[in-house]
Amino acid sequence: MGRRRNMAKRTYSWLDERFHISPLIEFMRHKYVPVHRHTVWYYMGGVALFLFIVQVVTGILLVLYYQPDEESAFESVRFITTKVSFGWLIRSVHSWSANLMVFFVFVHMFSTFFTRAFRKPRELTWMSGFVLMALALGFGFTGYLLPWNELAFFATKVGTDITGALPFIGEPVKILLRGGPDVTGATLSRFYAIHIALLPAIFAAILFLHLLFVQRQGMHEPDYLQRLPKEKKKLIPFFPNFLLRDTLLWLMVLNIVLFLAVFFPWELGEKADPFAPAPEGIAPEWYFMFMFQTLKLIPGHVLFVEGEVLGILFFTLVGIAWMFVPLWDLKQRPERRPRPMTVIGVAGIVYIIIFTIWGYMA
Amino acid sequence: MANDQCLACHVEEEYLPEGYLENDIHTQAGLSCAGCHGGDPTSDDADIAMSPAAGFVGVPSRQEVPQFCGKCHSDIGIMRQYQPRIATDQVAQYYTSVHGQRLQEGDQKVAECVSCHTAHGILRAKDARSTVYPLNVPGTCQRCHGDADYMKEYGIPSNQYDDYAKSVHGQALLENQDTGAPACNDCHGNHGAVPPGVASVGQVCGHCHVNNMQYFIASRMGEAFAEEELHGCEECHGNHRVEKTNDDMIGTSDKSVCVDCHAEGDPGYEVAKTIRAQLAKLTQSYDKAIARQSEVQRIGMDDVDIGYLLREAHQSLIQARTLVHTFDPEKVAPKTEEGVVKADEALVAAVAQIKEHKVRRRGLGMATLFITMLVVALFFKVRQMETR
Numbered sequence: 001m002g003r004r005r006n007m008a009k010r011t012y013s014w015l016d017e018r019f020h021i022s023p024l025i026e027f028m029r030h031k032y033v034p035v036h037r038h039t040v041w042y043y044m045g046g047v048a049l050f051l052f053i054v055q056v057v058t059g060i061l062l063v064l065y066y067q068p069d070e071e072s073a074f075e076s077v078r079f080i081t082t083k084v085s086f087g088w089l090i091r092s093v094h095s096w097s098a099n100l101m102v103f104f105v106f107v108h109m110f111s112t113f114f115t116r117a118f119r120k121p122r123e124l125t126w127m128s129g130f131v132l133m134a135l136a137l138g139f140g141f142t143g144y145l146l147p148w149n150e151l152a153f154f155a156t157k158v159g160t161d162i163t164g165a166l167p168f169i170g171e172p173v174k175i176l177l178r179g180g181p182d183v184t185g186a187t188l189s190r191f192y193a194i195h196i197a198l199l200p201a202i203f204a205a206i207l208f209l210h211l212l213f214v215q216r217q218g219m220h221e222p223d224y225l226q227r228l229p230k231e232k233k234k235l236i237p238f239f240p241n242f243l244l245r246d247t248l249l250w251l252m253v254l255n256i257v258l259f260l261a262v263f264f265p266w267e268l269g270e271k272a273d274p275f276a277p278a279p280e281g282i283a284p285e286w287y288f289m290f291m292f293q294t295l296k297l298i299p300g301h302v303l304f305v306e307g308e309v310l311g312i313l314f315f316t317l318v319g320i321a322w323m324f325v326p327l328w329d330l331k332q333r334p335e336r337r338p339r340p341m342t343v344i345g346v347a348g349i350v351y352i353i354i355f356t357i358w359g360y361m362a
Numbered sequence: 363m364a365n366d367q368c369l370a371c372h373v374e375e376e377y378l379p380e381g382y383l384e385n386d387i388h389t390q391a392g393l394s395c396a397g398c399h400g401g402d403p404t405s406d407d408a409d410i411a412m413s414p415a416a417g418f419v420g421v422p423s424r425q426e427v428p429q430f431c432g433k434c435h436s437d438i439g440i441m442r443q444y445q446p447r448i449a450t451d452q453v454a455q456y457y458t459s460v461h462g463q464r465l466q467e468g469d470q471k472v473a474e475c476v477s478c479h480t481a482h483g484i485l486r487a488k489d490a491r492s493t494v495y496p497l498n499v500p501g502t503c504q505r506c507h508g509d510a511d512y513m514k515e516y517g518i519p520s521n522q523y524d525d526y527a528k529s530v531h532g533q534a535l536l537e538n539q540d541t542g543a544p545a546c547n548d549c550h551g552n553h554g555a556v557p558p559g560v561a562s563v564g565q566v567c568g569h570c571h572v573n574n575m576q577y578f579i580a581s582r583m584g585e586a587f588a589e590e591e592l593h594g595c596e597e598c599h600g601n602h603r604v605e606k607t608n609d610d611m612i613g614t615s616d617k618s619v620c621v622d623c624h625a626e627g628d629p630g631y632e633v634a635k636t637i638r639a640q641l642a643k644l645t646q647s648y649d650k651a652i653a654r655q656s657e658v659q660r661i662g663m664d665d666v667d668i669g670y671l672l673r674e675a676h677q678s679l680i681q682a683r684t685l686v687h688t689f690d691p692e693k694v695a696p697k698t699e700e701g702v703v704k705a706d707e708a709l710v711a712a713v714a715q716i717k718e719h720k721v722r723r724r725g726l727g728m729a730t731l732f733i734t735m736l737v738v739a740l741f742f743k744v745r746q747m748e749t750r
Contacts, residue, residue, distance in 0.1 A: 078666070081664070082664035082666055083664075088664075236748060240747075241744060241747055241748060244740055244743060244744050244747075245744055247740060248737055248744065251733050251736055251737045251740070252733075252737055254733060255730050255733045255734065255737075258726055258729060258730065258733075259726065259730065262722055262723060262726040263723075263726075265662045267662075
C-alpha cells in the first residue's frame, strides 16, 4: 500500500516538475460552490457535458462501421445494429443521448436565464453557451440524415427548403448545404463531414472557452445569496465534493440512457427512396418542432412578404436577441413582481411546449 | 383537315355520328370522314361531296364492316406508315372466330369491329379510356355476353362476367387494377375469339402457368385426362370463376377436389393424402417460424437473416404447390423437405434472437445494478464528507 502511494507521489512529482500542475490542483482545492435552494440547476450543464462525452465516444465507435454513401449508408447502419457486437447498443445510446443532450442544454439554458446567471460578469459565458446550443442543434440536424432513411431524407428536404426561402442568401445557402439543387448522396457526405469534423472542432473550441469561463469566474450566486455575509453562506469544495456529486448524477443519467437504449431501441425505418412520394408524417426532430409548426401556421403571404420568410426572420431575430440577452437585460426594482425577464422566459417555454405538442397532434 | 368540308358541314349542322370523339385515333392520324366513307371532302355541296361518282360509299352494313375496316387494316402497305410492326391479320382472324363465322352466315347480332372498338370514338388500346384497354375488356364483352335476353338464342350462359369478377383473375384485374392479369381476350383470343376446346384448355392456362401445365401434361393424370377427354385445368379449378388456390384443394377432406373422382382405397386417394401431408408439414413449419419472426420484430431485434430464410422456405412452398401437378409424392417431397429445413433454420435463428433479447435485458439489469451501487456508494461518500 505504502509502496503504491510512494509510486503515485513520485509520478505526481515527475509530472509537476514538468507541467507545474500544483497551482491547478490548488486552484481546484480552493474553489467553492455555493449550496442553496437553486443548487440543483448547477448540475444541468454538467449533465449536458457528460452526454456530449457519451456522444463523442459512441460517435467514434459508429464511425468505425458507418459508410457515408447514398448506396450503403442505410445498409451500414443496419449492419451496425444487427451484426456488429454491441452495435445496437452503441447506435441506440448515440441517438438517445443526442436527444437527452439537447434536452439538458435547453434546461441548462433556461435555468441560467431564470437565475439571471447571464448578468455581468458572465455575459460571454452565456453567449458562448448560446453558440454551443446552436451547434448542438446543428449536430442534431446533420446527424438525423446520416442513417439515410425515408423520414430523415424528407425531413432534411423540408428543412433545407426552409433555408432556401430566406431572401438573397437563401438559395446559395440551400445549395451549399445540399451540395447541389437536391438532397442527394452529395448532401449525405456533406452532412457527414459537418457532423463528425466541422461541428466537433468548433464545438470543442467553444466548449473549452465556456468551461474556462465557468472555472475562472466560479458559480453564479443568486441575488439574495450575494447579499449574505460570507460566514452565513454554505459552501462546498468544487474538488472533490461537487465533482463527486456531478459524477453521481452522471451515473444516474447513464442508467437512464442505457435503459432507454435497451427497452426503446432507436428505429431505423425504411431506406430513403428519392423517387418515392413523400410519406405521411414527415417530422423534424422534436427540438425543431415548435419552429416547424409555427412556419406551417403562418399564412402564405403577410402583406407583401412571404409567410415562410417572415417566420425565418422572426426566429433569426429572436435567436439574436436571445444570444445578446446580457446586453438588453431589463433590470428593475427587486420588489416589483412579476419580473419582466421572468415573464419573457416563461412565455418562451410555454410557447415552445404548446407548439411542440401542437406539431405532434397536427 | 382544315379544309375538310364534311366535318365543317356536319359540325355546323350539329349532325355528328353517335359517340364522335375529336381525338379519335383516325382523326389524329389525319383521316377524316372521307377516309372511310369516301366522297369529296373539298366540296361544300352535299350532293357533289356525297355522290357515288365521288366515291361515296355511305354507312356500311354490319356484314360489310370487317371488310370496310380491312380496306386499310389488312393492308400492310397502308398500315406500316402508322406503325411499322402493326398486325394486319385482324380481319382474317375475325372470320375464324365464332363471331366472324356467324356474321358470314347472316347473323346480324354478333360482334363485328365496331361492336368492340366503336366507330367514331376509337382510341388506342393502351389508352385507359379505350373500350379495349385491358381493364375495360371484361366490361366490353359483358355488354352482349352479360345480357341474358340477347344470349338466349345461342344457348350459352350470361353469367361469365359475374363469375369472372369473383375469380382470382377478375379480382386482380378489376379490383387491384393489375393490367397483367388475364381479361377475356387473354384466354379466348380477341379477333379470333373462340371458346378453348378440350385440347387447348391446358395450353391456354399454361400460357401463364407454364410449370403447372408442363407437370400436368407429363403426369399420369394428364394422360388419363387426355384419354377421357376431360378439360385439363378446368376440371379442378373451374373456368371463369377460378378461385384462389389453397392447400385444402388437395387431400381427402370434403373441401378437396381429389375426392370428386377418387374414393378411399384407390391409389389416387392415397397419393392425394400423402401430398396433402407433405404440404401440411411445410406450412406448419413455415407458420411456426413466421410467428416467431413476428415476435422478433415486435421486440425490435434483428430479423434480416430470418427474413431471407423464410423467403427461401416460402419459395420452396410455392414450388412444392406447383409440383402438386405432377401428382407424384416422390417429386413433391424433396421440395417440401427443403422448405422445412429453411423454415426450421429460420425458427432457430428467431429463437436465438429472442434469447439474445433476454440476455440484453439481463445485461442491462446487471449494469444498472452495478451503476446504482456506485451511485449509492457515492451518495454516502459525499454525505460522509459533508457532515465531517
